[in-house]
Amino acid sequence: MICYAGDGGTVDIGIQALSGALERGNDFLYICYDNEAYSNTGMQRSGATPLAARTTTTPGGKKDHKKDLDAIVAAHNPVYQATACAAYPVDLYNKVVKALSMPGPKFMHVLAPCPPGWRFPSDETIEMGKLAVKSGMWVLWERDHGKLTITGASKAAMKKRIPVADYLTRQGRFRGITDEQITELQARVDRSITCLQKEVEGKC
Numbered sequence: 001m002i003c004y005a006g007d008g009g010t011v012d013i014g015i016q017a018l019s020g021a022l023e024r025g026n027d028f029l030y031i032c033y034d035n036e037a038y039s040n041t042g043m044q045r046s047g048a049t050p051l052a053a054r055t056t057t058t059p060g061g062k063k064d065h066k067k068d069l070d071a072i073v074a075a076h077n078p079v080y081q082a083t084a085c086a087a088y089p090v091d092l093y094n095k096v097v098k099a100l101s102m103p104g105p106k107f108m109h110v111l112a113p114c115p116p117g118w119r120f121p122s123d124e125t126i127e128m129g130k131l132a133v134k135s136g137m138w139v140l141w142e143r144d145h146g147k148l149t150i151t152g153a154s155k156a157a158m159k160k161r162i163p164v165a166d167y168l169t170r171q172g173r174f175r176g177i178t179d180e181q182i183t184e185l186q187a188r189v190d191r192s193i194t195c196l197q198k199e200v201e202g203k204c
């Protein structure tokens, strides 16, 4: 069985149902496509909206950070967990095929850049996904029975990244972001990549 749901439906509205199914060990693949807002109902902020992003309910920019859905899911120890981005379709495809080959609970978190919500021209959608990955704002990885591997374009991004500002300033939703917020987001990205690297090396 495959469940396909948005970020709002997953990180906020449906989190208890997801947690219950993961904890019970149900045989299913849950795919969360994350466009970082409640888009269908008018682009309101969700728990997955990042710091400083403007939405219809955060017109001055969100004051809180994006909820760490992957850490919440990881706490349930699913047999397979992965991130992906539509800008890297082969990586996404391979992970879905792998997940479906295993019995038990599987979870995938897919970043889905949203032109109207993030306010950028739609012909830049693939590029926006690539900038997310190249800046480390989004990291491609998989955890197969608990073992973490960095995948695809994120292997290079672990060592050398473009500044997060190069990703943020391309989107109208971050108009008005302060230098302090950019510094905070950059530090958060650097910290989370260090953490992933330590896990890959078996140090945590």
Ligand SMILES: Cc1ncc(C[n+]2csc(CCOP(=O)(O)OP(=O)(O)O)c2C)c(N)n1
Pocket (backbone or CB within 6 Å): 005, 006, 007, 008, 009, 010, 013, 035, 036, 037, 038, 039, 040, 041, 046
């Ligand atoms: C239990 C429940 N609460 C609220 C709604 C109203 N609703 C319909 S779509 C939507 C937005 C969901 O956002 P997300 O899951 O991020 O999907 P997106 O619209 O961004 O694709 C909401 C709140 C609903 N359908 N069901």
Ligand SMILES: [Mg+2]
Pocket (backbone or CB within 6 Å): 006, 007, 008, 033, 034, 035, 036, 037, 038, 039, 046
């Ligand atoms: Mg959404």
